[in-house]
Structure formats: C-alpha cells, structure tokens
Amino acid sequence: xxxxxxxxxxxxxxxxxxxxxxxxxxxxxAEGDDAMVSVFHGVPGLTVDVYAGDEELIPDFEPGTLxxxxxxxxxxxxxxxxxxxxxxxxDDPAIEKxxxxxxxxxxxxxxxxxxxxxxxxxxxxxxxxxxxxxxxxLTVRHVAAAPAVDVRAGGQPVFEGLTNPNEDTAxxxxxxxxxxxxxxxxxxxxxxxxxxxxxxxxxxxxxxxGSAEEENLALKVQTLSGMHSAPSGxxxxxGDTQAGGNSAAAWLAGSAGAAALVAGALALGNRRRAATVTxx
Amino acid sequence: xxxxxxPARAVLAAAVLCAAAALLVVLLAPxxxxxxxxxxxxxxxxxxxxxxxxxxxxxAEAAGPDGSPGTPAPERSPAAPTAVxxxxxxxxxxxxxxxxxxxGTVEIPEAPQAAGWYRFGTAPxxxxxxxxxxxxxxxxxxxxxxxxxxxxxxxxxTVRVDRGDAPAARYEVTARAVVDQDELPRELFRRDGPHxxxxxxxxxxxxxxxxxxxNLVVTAEPAEG
Numbered sequence: 001x002x003x004x005x006x007x008x009x010x011x012x013x014x015x016x017x018x019x020x021x022x023x024x025x026x027x028x029x030a031e032g033d034d035a036m037v038s039v040f041h042g043v044p045g046l047t048v049d050v051y052a053g054d055e056e057l058i059p060d061f062e063p064g065t066l067x068x069x070x071x072x073x074x075x076x077x078x079x080x081x082x083x084x085x086x087x088x089x090x091d092d093p094a095i096e097k098x099x100x101x102x103x104x105x106x107x108x109x110x111x112x113x114x115x116x117x118x119x120x121x122x123x124x125x126x127x128x129x130x131x132x133x134x135x136x137x138l139t140v141r142h143v144a145a146a147p148a149v150d151v152r153a154g155g156q157p158v159f160e161g162l163t164n165p166n167e168d169t170a171x172x173x174x175x176x177x178x179x180x181x182x183x184x185x186x187x188x189x190x191x192x193x194x195x196x197x198x199x200x201x202x203x204x205x206x207x208x209x210g211s212a213e214e215e216n217l218a219l220k221v222q223t224l225s226g227m228h229s230a231p232s233g234x235x236x237x238x239g240d241t242q243a244g245g246n247s248a249a250a251w252l253a254g255s256a257g258a259a260a261l262v263a264g265a266l267a268l269g270n271r272r273r274a275a276t277v278t279x280x
Numbered sequence: 281x282x283x284x285x286x287p288a289r290a291v292l293a294a295a296v297l298c299a300a301a302a303l304l305v306v307l308l309a310p311x312x313x314x315x316x317x318x319x320x321x322x323x324x325x326x327x328x329x330x331x332x333x334x335x336x337x338x339x340a341e342a343a344g345p346d347g348s349p350g351t352p353a354p355e356r357s358p359a360a361p362t363a364v365x366x367x368x369x370x371x372x373x374x375x376x377x378x379x380x381x382x383x384g385t386v387e388i389p390e391a392p393q394a395a396g397w398y399r400f401g402t403a404p405x406x407x408x409x410x411x412x413x414x415x416x417x418x419x420x421x422x423x424x425x426x427x428x429x430x431x432x433x434x435x436x437x438t439v440r441v442d443r444g445d446a447p448a449a450r451y452e453v454t455a456r457a458v459v460d461q462d463e464l465p466r467e468l469f470r471r472d473g474p475h476x477x478x479x480x481x482x483x484x485x486x487x488x489x490x491x492x493x494x495n496l497v498v499t500a501e502p503a504e505g
Contacts, residue, residue, distance in 0.1 A: 133469075134380035134400060174379075174400070200400040228400065230466035232384035234414050234495055236482040241418040242428055243486030 035101035036069035038126075042112035042143045042209035043119050044216050047084040048094065050111070052077045060084055064209075066108075066222055074103040079121060081111050097121040108222065112143035112209055115164040122165045127203060128224060131171055133231040136198035139169040139205045146212035148184035153177040153196070160184065174200035181208055181217070191217045201228025313483040313494060314431045318455025320499045323473025359446035361397045361404045364413055364479075366429065366453075368437050373415060373426035375441070386414050386480075392425050401469050404441040405449035409471040410478045413441075417482040417492070427481035430456075430498050439477060439500045451477045451500035458483050458494050468497065476501055 039050060041061045050058040057079075058067060077100075080093035099121075101107055106126040114120050124141060131137050140151045142164045151159040151168075154177055159168040161184045180192030191208060198204050203224040210217040237243075361375040378387035378396030389396045395415035402409030415427030439451040459465065461482070468478050477500040482492035 133384060228471065230464075230469035231380045231386045231398070233461055233464050234386045234388070234480045234482075235461070235491065236388050236414055236425075236427065236480060236495070237417045237486075237492040238390075239418040239420045239422055240486045240491070241422045241424055242431070242482070243484040243492065 032071075033074055033103050034071040035074055035103060035105035035107060037072045037101060037105075038067050038069045038108045038222065040066045040108055040110040040112075040143075040207055040209075040220065040222070042110055042207055042220070044113075044210050044214065046094070046119075048111070049082045049084055049086065049088075051080040051082065051088055051093075054088065056088075064218065064220060066207075066220060069106065069224075072101060074101055074105075076100045079109060081119075081121065095119045095121050097123075099123045106224065108205065110141065110143050110165075110207065110209075112165070112207075113145040113211055115145060115147065117145040117211060117213065120165070124167060124205075126205065126222075126224060127169060128227055130229040131201050131203065131227045133229055134174060134200060135171045136174040136200055137169060137203040137227070138172050138196075138198060139167055139203065141165070141167040141205060141207050143207050143209045144211065144217055145214075146190065146208070146210075146217060149190065149208065150182045150184050150186075151179065151206075151208075152182065153179050172198060174198055179206070179219075181219075191219055194219055196221065199223070199225070201225065203227055313458040313496060314456065316455075316457045317435055318453075318499065320455050320457070320467075320497075321474045321476055321501065322467055323470050359403065359405060359443040360399070361411075361413070361441045361443050361449075363442040364395055364404075365440050365442075366433060366437055367440075368434070369429040369432045371426050371429040371433075375413060378414070386412075388414055388416055390416075390419075392416070392419060392423050395427060398469065402471055402475070403443075404451075404477055405443055405446060406475055408473065408475055410468055410473075410476050411441075412469060412478045412480060414480045417496075425481070427479065430479055430481055430496055433498055437500075438503065439479075441477065449477075450503040452503045453498060453500045455499040457497050457499075459497055461493055461495050464495055464497075474501075 039058060039061070041048065041063050044063050046063060048061045049056060050061055052072075076098060079097050079099050080088065081095040082088055082091060082093050095111055099109060106128045107123055108126055109121060109123045111119065111121055122143065127137065127139070138158065140159050140162060142149060142162045144164060146164070148161050148163045150157050151162065153172070158170060158172070162168050176195050176197045178193045179196045180189050180194070182189050190212060196204065196206070205222040205224070207220040207222070208217065209220060360377055363372070363374050365372045373393055373395040375395050375397050376389055377399035378389065379399060381387050386398055387396060395413050397403070398412040398414065402411045404411040404413075416425035417428045418424050433453050433456060435453055437453040439453060441449045441451070443449060468480070479498040479500070481496050483494040483496040485493050487493055
C-alpha cells in the first residue's frame with residue numbers, strides 16, 4: 001500500500017495529475033463522453049506493460065515510442081507501469097499514478113525520468129485550440145534526466161530555462177526549422193540540431209527525453225492536426241478604379257485618354273482642312 | 281471662305297469623341313458590385329467530437345541522440361496551380377502560392393496578371409475542401425487586375441486551372457456573392473466537405489481610408505467528366 005501513498009504525494013508535488021485544467025477544448029468536443037489519450041514512453045532501457053486499473057492498456061511498450069490517441073471514457077484511471085512480463089497481480093509497479101481525464105480532453109501521459117533520473121508519470125493536457133492562419137503551435141516538454149535547458153530554432157532561443165517536468169509553448173510561423181537544445185544560458189548543445197517540420201494549423205509537441213548522464217538525450221515529436229483557422233480577410237484592391245475611379249491616378253489615366261482622343265480628332269480635322277485647301 | 285465650316289466640324293467631331301471617351305471611362309469603372317447568383321455548396325454540418333477533432337496524431341520521429349533528421353513530412357500538394365483562365369470573360373492569370381501577411385489577411389500578388397493560391401488550404405484539383413485563388417481587382421496606377429473580369433462572370437462559365445505536374449482541373453461557375461470584407465465567411469477556407477474552387481477579389485463600396493469594403497466571391501464546382 002505504501003507505493004499508493006507515495007504516488008499520491010508525487011502527484012500532488014507535480015500538480016499536473018488532473019487533466020482538463022482550463023485548456024481550451026475544441027468547440028463541440030464536450031459533446032462526446034470520451035477523452036483522447038496518448039501515452040509516451042520516455043524511460044530509456046526499460047520495456048514495459050502499461051495498465052489502467054487491472055486492464056492492460058499497452059503491452060511490450062518500448063522506450064521512445066508514442067501511441068496514437070486512444071479514446072478513453074472520461075473518469076479516473078489508476079495508471080500502472082510494470083517491467084515487461086511482470087505479474088500485475090503480485091508484483092509492484094515501477095511507476096503508478098492516478099490520472100483523471102474529462103470528456104473532450106486531449107492528453108498525453110508520459111512515463112519518463114525526473115531530473116534526478118527517477119522514473120515517473122506526468123500527464124499533460126494538449127492544447128488543441130485553433131492556431132492562427134499561417135502558424136503552427138510548438139510545445140516543448142522537458143522529460144529528461146537533465147538540468148534546465150534552452151530550446152533554439154534557427155539559432156534563436158524560443159524557450160529559455162525549461163526544467164523537468166515543465167512545458168512551454170508558442171505559436172510560430174509554419175515551416176521547417178532547425179532546432180536544438182542547449183544547457184540553459186549556454187551554447188552547449190545537448191540535443192540536435194534536428195529539422196522540425198511545423199505544418200500550418202497543427203500542434204507539435206516535442207519531448208526532450210532520456211538521460212544526460214547516460215548520454216542518450218533525444219527528441220520525440222507528437223503532431224496533432226486539424227487546428228487550422230481561416231485567414232482574417234482578403235484585401236484585394238490596391239486602387240479604386242473598379243469602385244468608380246475617383247482617385248487622382250485613375251482620373252489622370254482617364255483624362256490622358258480623353259486628351260489623346262481630342263488631339264486625334266483635331267489632327268483629323270486639320271488633315272481634312274489641309275485636303276480641302278489643296279483641292280482649291 | 282469655303283474652308284470656314286471645317287474647323288467647326290472638327291470641333292464637333294472632337295466633342296463627340298470626348299463624350300465617347302467619357303462613356304468608355306464610365307463603362308470601365310462601374311462603381312458598383314455585380315449581382316449575386318447561385319448558392320455555395322457548404323460542408324455538411326460537422327459534429328466535432330474528440331474522435332475527429334483534432335484528427336489522429338501523426339507520430340513523427342525527430343532527432344535521435346546523434347541529431348539525425350527525422351522523417352520528412354509527406355508532400356502536401358504535389359500539383360500546385362500555375363495558371364487560371366476563364367475564357368469567356370478573358371480572365372487569364374498566372375498563379376503563385378501565397379500565405380498570410382502579418383495582419384492575418386491573405387497575401388495578394390502585386391503583379392496585375394498574377395493571382396495567388398492560398399497554399400495552406402486545399403489545392404485546385406483536390407477531392408475535398410475549398411481551393412482559394414485571390415487576385416487584386418485594381419492597382420494604384422488605375423490599372424485593373426485580371427480578377428476584375430469576375431464582375432462579368434456568369435453561371436456555367438468554364439474555369440480551367442493549370443497545375444504543375446498534373447492535368448488541368450476544370451470547373452464550372454455556379455455562384456457569385458458580394459460579402460462584407462470584415463465578415464468573410466471562414467467557410468470559404470474549409471479544408472473538408474465538397475470540393476470547390478473559390479475566386480476572391482474586392483468589391484465596392486470604396487472607402488478613402490479602408491479601401492474596398494466588400495469581397496466578390498465566385499464559386500466554381502468541378503466540371504462533369
């Protein structure tokens with residue numbers, strides 16, 4: 001029983017165990033009774049079986065893998081992670097945590113190392129609110145046994161001083177960026193550089209995972225799509241000709257045309273007169 | 281003097297030509313938006329739930345410990361549009377991909393013969409969504425843009441969109457509407473539902489400070505066969 005109390009204390013410390021903490025759910029999402037839950041395994045060197053209560057959720061889960069989002073009925077789940085092949089009836093789980101998911105939530109549960117290298121579970125709410133047209137949402141979650149880091153894109157810091165198990169997020173121009181992770185406040189690159197393709201209207205969650213001490217730090221990217229929004233408008237007139245042409249430029253153009261026609265008419269008249277004169 | 285009446289006749293001719301020229305200027309600058317016709321097909325009423333929005337996540341690998349680049353994302357639109365023509369009204373524009381400006385509005389190409397394809401949305405010739413082409417109606421020089429011809433478009437006009445590495449996509453005009461520029465329907469940029477081609481330019485009234493207040497929206501649906 002002691003491990004349950006321990007996991008409760010851990011959850012309270014982390015403060016991230018309850019999902020649906022005011023993260024904007026997409027319009028209408030609450031109509032369903034399910035939450036969408038993904039699971040990321042970020043503990044190096046340990047293949048595991050993941051249980052929700054007594055039910056096996058993911059067998060033979062390899063480090064560095066991320067499941068597709070699974071619909072789970074809203075509710076409270078006792079998530080237990082066992083070393084692969086352990087007997088859930090008699091063995092103690094390697095990690096255990098109670099996670100609550102509300103209808104319409106989109107969440108990722110990460111099994112990962114703490115800054116000190118201890119395995120733990122953190123539940124993150126994924127922001128699936130709309131992204132402005134032309135942009136992409138970039139979120140970085142520090143789930144590695146490593147100190148505070150900075151995250152850079154194209155050499156410029158995007159997130160600074162990020163610590164385990166926190167996350168930071170920003171909306172950036174869609175496109176491909178070269179990203180790397182450095183020790184906070186330094187140019188010491190610990191991960192990357194790696195190209196990140198940030199498609200327009202998507203949410204991209206990057207997990208910095210592994211262990212600095214064991215030199216296996218790595219990135220894992222989770223992309224959620226369907227958060228695009230329409231541009232704010234189409235301003236497709238630079239002049240006012242089509243509106244009636246009362247701008248100086250349009251009048252000048254019009255006047256010049258009329259003047260040319262008048263000049264032409266006069267020239268025509270002059271030619272006729274000249275012809276008449278020669279006939280005399 | 282027998283040649284006296286001749287200058288008078290020349291003046292008369294000039295006056296007639298001037299009037300004709302003035303009429304021509306008026307005809308070229310109607311000053312009002314054309315009538316609406318037809319109805320835009322819209323996406324079926326969406327029932328967004330956690331199952332379909334956001335859509336299933338892709339699981340993309342990024343860098344390993346060695347920093348090796350991840351799997352490249354699939355090419356979004358292998359056949360980008362290169363030109364659009366509406367033969368009956370003489371619309372013939374080149375097409376270039378455009379995104380959004382800092383203010384969130386769609387970028388519009390500055391060349392009179394050019395139109396822009398909203399590259400974040402559906403491409404012409406796709407099976408779903410609304411592929412959007414935008415073009416200036418006119419320019420500061422007083423010159424009209426190719427999309428000004430949309431004021432003369434009629435139901436049933438053929439629209440052809442040439443594409444880079446694919447056969448041209450053919451459409452038939454089914455609707456035209458003038459909408460408030462500040463309330464351009466988001467639906468015009470939908471990425472699912474029945475496929476349509478949407479051509480957007482500007483429409484009067486014109487405001488000295490804000491420019492055109494309306495958008496002219498022409499909808500074309502895939503041509504049969």
